[in-house]
Amino acid sequence: MTGPIRVVVVDDDPLVRGMLTLMLDGADGITVVGEAADGGQALTAVERHAPDVVLMDIRMPNVSGITATERLRRRPRPPEIIVLTTFDTDEHVVRALWAGASGFLLKDTPPEQISQAVRNVAAGAPILSPSVTRRLMQQVASGGESYEQALARLAPLTARERDVVLAIAQGRSNAEIAADLLMSVTTVKAHVSHILTKLDLTNRTQIALLAHDARLV
Incomplete structure (x- = not known):
């Protein structure tokens, strides 16, 4: 910027x-x-x-x-x-x-x-x-999706995309995800973009909430 x-x-x-x-x-x-x-x-x-x-x-x-x-x-x-x-x-x-x-x-x-x-x-x-x-x-269960619904929404993701979702839910930055998963920051950003499109979400926060609904973390 x-x-x-x-x-x-x-x-x-x-x-x-x-x-x-x-x-x-x-x-x-x-x-x-x-x-x-x-x-x-x-x-x-x-x-x-x-x-x-x-x-x-x-x-x-x-x-x-x-x-x-x-x-x-x-x-x-x-x-x-x-x-x-x-x-x-x-x-x-x-x-x-x-x-x-x-x-x-x-x-x-x-x-x-x-x-x-x-x-x-x-x-x-x-x-x-x-x-x-x-x-x-602790409030997500009452304000978000059910466990079954969350798992169903995550089903179309690839194994690598699920790894990125888990890392986002853990609060990791793009640089940290890249280091953990041995990929470039550009690749991480591409994965995040694909995940948002597949899940029909608008930002990383919603990815984290969905991951918590699915009990990935």
Whole structure:
């Protein structure tokens, strides 16, 4: 990516929105190009500013973050989306990830970690921190597919593609997968692209969720 990472911040709390904007605008290689107070405004802001990444609150009036995420992912060139949540009280995180979000952040995440998360998703790496992923995956059974359905969806994959799916579910980057499976990063990217097409998914996070549904990890 050339130039700074362009970000739109979406939150119905003006204080939270302002703090995120101030923090991200001061981070190296990141610029906030727009703000929005709900999902409807987010759609307009993305259309106007063409950001690389959207920080999306889930619980908002009018149009929710989940609905906005679903609509944005249907765009020809959608931005990467990180959902913001309190997690302990929000039961919609899994739905947001299945809607196409690239990951999630707790609202009390330290500023430097939020900045790094933006850089990660802009580079194509989902945000599934190990400390929170275990808790998130406990909810997948009620928010995702059944074990049998997940296995059936994975059936068309080749053995090598299943290896890549397992590695993605374990939170490994393309470089780590390439090293583990003795292939080039370009080949890993090709496998990921084929997997997304075969499974009719939009990003790596959804691959990881499906793998957990199928009890591969």
